[in-house]
Amino acid sequence: MAETRDLRISNAVVLPEADLEEQFIRASGPGGQNVNKVSSAVQLRFLAGRCEAISPEVKRRLHRLAGQRATKDGDVLIEASRFRSQERNREDARERLADLVREALRPPPPPRKKTRPSKGAVERRIKEKKGRSKIKAMRRSVGD
Template identity: 60%
Template sequence: MADDNALLVGRGTLIPGRELSEAFIRAGGPGGQNVNKVATAVQLRFAAAASSVLTDDVKRRLLKLAGSRATKEGEIVIEASRFRVLERNRDDARQRLAALVEAALVPPPPPRKKTRPSRGAVERRLKEKRGRSQVKRMRGTIGD
């Protein structure tokens, strides 16, 4: 059974429509009578903490990436009011959520291991420094 409201994210991850909810609200800002009468802004909510398709690590990264868009209950709220048309705002909100989830799906790189230079590398560096020092010393004035 295909879910019409489902959101395809990245490579094969599908967020079911039951985990998303949309509310259509009036947009603020300029626009005159149209803004005051028509609810074209979209408020998209995704219950990330209760999601059945995301792992715990992905949920944790997603809520961290969401920042102030995440609520204490683990819900992500995205508001879109860039466009005058409801459908474009709806698509914009869904694309922004998909990009956020896709970024959270990428695991962080492993921490860098500190390494020490080998003895040979240290000796080569010091030899090079002595050589440069000698070249610069030879540039000086010749004393009597």
């Protein structure tokens, strides 16, 4: 039985392997001869525009959360080159994508309702300010 490379986000959401594209590239930075010879970095492209596992609302939030990692086509591109091995970079990219989708699945908090202080609170504040003003006025010299 072949192993499926579907990406499990939660119990309810699984991103199908068909909507994920992996491309291996050469990583930059330190690593000596290994970095010049081995394509250990991974570019993981999530084809969110055509994915049916998530709703259009979640896709919009995902696109906004992805920022510069989102393309005009609605894809999300994750690059991982933190580790020396290709397999660990692949796992890192998939986990970062999963975290991003989990964040997009969470509904936004309800908008904050503006509140006004009660009439009594306003009066107490004004009374306190006047009292403080009187105290400071008493400290001034008579010539002022």
